[in-house]
Amino acid sequence: MDKTGSNPKFTNRSPLQEEPALLELFAQSLRELYWAENHLVKTLPKMALASSSRLAGAIEEHLEETKMQVSRLEEIFHITNQKMLAQKCEAMECLTKEGEILIESTDPGTATRDVAVIMASQKVEHHEIACYGTLAQLAKTLGLEETAALLEQSLEEEKAADVKLTEIAENDVNYEATMES
Numbered sequence: 740m741d742k743t744g745s746n747p748k749f750t751n752r753s754p755l756q757e758e759p760a761l762l763e764l765f766a767q768s769l770r771e772l773y774w775a776e777n778h779l780v781k782t783l784p785k786m787a788l789a790s791s792s793r794l795a796g797a798i799e800e801h802l803e804e805t806k807m808q809v810s811r812l813e814e815i816f817h818i819t820n821q822k823m824l825a826q827k828c829e830a831m832e833c834l835t836k837e838g839e840i841l842i843e844s845t846d847p848g849t850a851t852r853d854v855a856v857i858m859a860s861q862k863v864e865h866h867e868i869a870c871y872g873t874l875a876q877l878a879k880t881l882g883l884e885e886t887a888a889l890l891e892q893s894l895e896e897e898k899a900a901d902v903k904l905t906e907i908a909e910n911d912v913n914y915e916a917t918m919e920s
């Protein structure tokens with residue numbers, strides 16, 4: 740940092756041209772996140788179906804946000820002049836598969852089933868929070884302020900979804916589940 744607080748490394752330079760390795764890392768992470776969000780558009784309705792009504796409502800609400808997040812990523816591809824490509828996110832595939840197995844190990848219509856759905860969902864949300872948080876920071880480093888702002892919007896939605904799931908677990912589901920055992 741110089742005296743003005745700006746990073747001299749990037750002063751008067753186009754990060755997009757001067758930092759190809761960092762930009763490629765950004766682009767690859769973006770393609771994986773695009774795959775992950777599209778994957779969630781398909782898997783979230785199954786999670787909602789497996790849940791009690793209050794939990795299903797929260798998941799359906801987040802499904803609508805997830806569709807918006809897909810659109811935001813498409814906008815980022817556009818404003819950074821990249822082809823709109825999805826690259827398989829191994830981590831998200833594993834998390835959703837593990838979640839399905841966990842949910843299937845519980846009985847339908849029970850509070851224990853809801854606990855399993857919340858556990859699976861929060862693992863997904865935490866991964867998304869890590870992805871959006873690191874990608875937003877990387878966008879700022881690359882001088883992509885508009886992109887960073889879009890990523891931060893989605894980051895806030897992921898954080899809010901996580902908080903909501905915790906509230907449902909604390910206020911309803913976990914206590915009910917203890918009554919079943």
Ligand SMILES: [Fe+2]
Nearest residue numbers: 776805808867
């Ligand atoms: Fe998301």
Ligand SMILES: [Fe+2]
Nearest residue numbers: 864867897900
């Ligand atoms: Fe999410």
